Amino acid sequence: MFSAAEIKEKAKKTGFDACGIAQVATADSEALFFDRWLKEGNHAGMAYMENHREIRLNPAGLVEGAKTVISVALNYYPEQKLPPEAPHIAYYAYGKDYHFVIKEMLNELWSAVTGQTDTGTARFFTDSAPILERYWAWKAGLGWIGKNTNLIIPGKGSFFFLGEIVTSLEADHYDMPQKDRCGSCSRCLEACPTEALEGPRHLNARKCLSYLTIENRGEIPAEQAACLGNRLYGCDTCQEVCPWNRFARPTRIEAFRPAPALFSLRKEDLKGFSREEYNRIFAKSAVKRAKYEGLIRNIHNLKD
Numbered sequence: 185m186f187s188a189a190e191i192k193e194k195a196k197k198t199g200f201d202a203c204g205i206a207q208v209a210t211a212d213s214e215a216l217f218f219d220r221w222l223k224e225g226n227h228a229g230m231a232y233m234e235n236h237r238e239i240r241l242n243p244a245g246l247v248e249g250a251k252t253v254i255s256v257a258l259n260y261y262p263e264q265k266l267p268p269e270a271p272h273i274a275y276y277a278y279g280k281d282y283h284f285v286i287k288e289m290l291n292e293l294w295s296a297v298t299g300q301t302d303t304g305t306a307r308f309f310t311d312s313a314p315i316l317e318r319y320w321a322w323k324a325g326l327g328w329i330g331k332n333t334n335l336i337i338p339g340k341g342s343f344f345f346l347g348e349i350v351t352s353l354e355a356d357h358y359d360m361p362q363k364d365r366c367g368s369c370s371r372c373l374e375a376c377p378t379e380a381l382e383g384p385r386h387l388n389a390r391k392c393l394s395y396l397t398i399e400n401r402g403e404i405p406a407e408q409a410a411c412l413g414n415r416l417y418g419c420d421t422c423q424e425v426c427p428w429n430r431f432a433r434p435t436r437i438e439a440f441r442p443a444p445a446l447f448s449l450r451k452e453d454l455k456g457f458s459r460e461e462y463n464r465i466f467a468k469s470a471v472k473r474a475k476y477e478g479l480i481r482n483i484h485n486l487k488d
């Protein structure tokens with residue numbers, strides 16, 4: 185057993201912006217919604233989402249005898265944004281790839297509390313395993329899942345990476361989920377340029393510019409390409425309009441500061457964007473997820 189208070193205190197010291205603790209149980213409340221969402225094809229080309237259903241709904245498949253999910257959030261909101269005329273890059277991808285940063289921090293956190301690393305009784309994840317990250321963050325009391333499908337932390341907003349420690353150890357205290365505070369607001373649904381938010385918490389990835397410019401390996405359908413504007417990689421619109429993000433504060437994580445080369449990117453220079461330039465500018469960035477070919481496809485679709 186470990187102390188919930190101690191891990192929260194250490195999480196703060198490690199640099200996380202929020203930490204909560206949930207007891208492992210099957211995510212029954214999500215199962216029906218998730219199955220229907222998949223059946224309707226809303227996951228677009230992300231066929232991997234059809235795999236590992238049982239693990240997705242219960243992380244006991246990832247760590248034998250899992251009892252606890254420790255959920256953490258790390259702010260990535262940039263201090264300085266690219267100018268509006270520059271090609272838009274999702275804020276989360278401004279700096280160094282978050283996978284490395286968060287895994288290292290989770291390791292530091294867990295070893296500070298238990299003296300153990302990522303083996304045996306605990307495993308660490310950040311967007312790296314079939315886990316319903318936002319569900320666990322909600323269950324661990326970090327915030328609620330907004331109509332734009334993002335985890336919103338009261339008084340802090342939604343520009344956060346999520347990470348988890350799944351462990352077979354029990355905590356001496358578990359947190360309670362927070363209530364939904366979207367209320368009658370529907371700004372995100374109204375602002376989405378492609379109507380990809382087809383209802384509260386109902387994202388159709390086939391229409392989402394974030395999916396289409398990052399995960400998608402095919403062409404961008406003409407109807408959605410016409411809405412791209414200057415989005416080169418990702419789309420932050422449904423978060424930018426969210427009133428809870430008026431609380432967003434710049435990240436304190438040095439690694440998330442943008443590489444200076446990012447600020448020199450101009451739409452007109454992208455026409456002959458070479459693989460060498462791509463490797464130089466996005467060397468350690470999450471932008472590499474779109475791959476060079478994907479970025480070139482996005483460049484061709486940018487509005488002049």
Ligand code: SF4
Pocket residue numbers: 375376377378379380381387391392393394395419420421422423
């Ligand atoms: S990321 Fe952009 S396209 Fe996708 S749902 Fe949000 S506003 Fe719509």
Ligand code: SF4
Pocket residue numbers: 330331332333365366367369370371372373422425426427428
């Ligand atoms: S914009 Fe409004 S409805 Fe959408 S997530 Fe934010 S608070 Fe909820």
